[in-house]
Amino acid sequence: xxxxxxxxxxxxxxxxxxxxxxxxxxxxxxxxxxxxxxxxxxxxxxxxxxxxxxxxxxxxxxxxxxxxxxxxxxxxxxxxxxxxxxxxxxxxxxxxxxxxxxxxxxxxxxxxxxxxxxxxxx
Numbered sequence: 576x577x578x579x580x581x582x583x584x585x586x587x588x589x590x591x592x593x594x595x596x597x598x599x600x601x602x603x604x605x606x607x608x609x610x611x612x613x614x615x616x617x618x619x620x621x622x623x624x625x626x627x628x629x630x631x632x633x634x635x636x637x638x639x640x641x642x643x644x645x646x647x648x649x650x651x652x653x654x655x656x657x658x659x660x661x662x663x664x665x666x667x668x669x670x671x672x673x674x675x676x677x678x679x680x681x682x683x684x685x686x687x688x689x690x691x692x693x694x695x696x697x
Contacts, residue, residue: 604619606618606619606628606696606697607696608628608630608695609697610660610662610667610670610690611660611662611665612663613636613639615639615671615694616635616636616688616690617634618630622683624652624684627689628689628690629684629688631687632673632687632688639662640658640659640660641658641659641660641666642656642657642658643656643659643668645669647672649674651678651680652674652677652680652681653677653681654674654676656674656675657671658671658673667692667694669692670691670692671690671691672689672691673686673687673688673689674686
């Protein structure tokens with residue numbers, strides 16, 4: 576059985592499980608992911624895991640996301656899949672990732688999308 580604890584810290588919910596800290600976004604704070612002058616995702620329901628903002632799947636603008644064959648594995652989250660970001664003819668290779676079927680410890684981010692490689696989240 577997995578033990579978990581919850582507490583509210585400065586309006587941020589901290590969820591601790593297996594030594595990992597997962598912070599949900601500050602309530603009401605709208606975050607946006609930008610690249611090449613375009614908003615790729617926008618949400619006030621992001622989840623922070625290991626310093627990365629994970630956007631709920633229904634908040635990304637799918638027209639900019641192209642699935643790739645890239646996969647990586649995290650020991651506690653499972654296998655990640657990647658998207659290329661394409662805006663105005665420019666491609667940012669594997670700039671977004673998500674866990675389609677994460678392990679139990681990361682089930683709360685199933686399908687959520689995180690960014691890197693120059694994608695700015697504010």
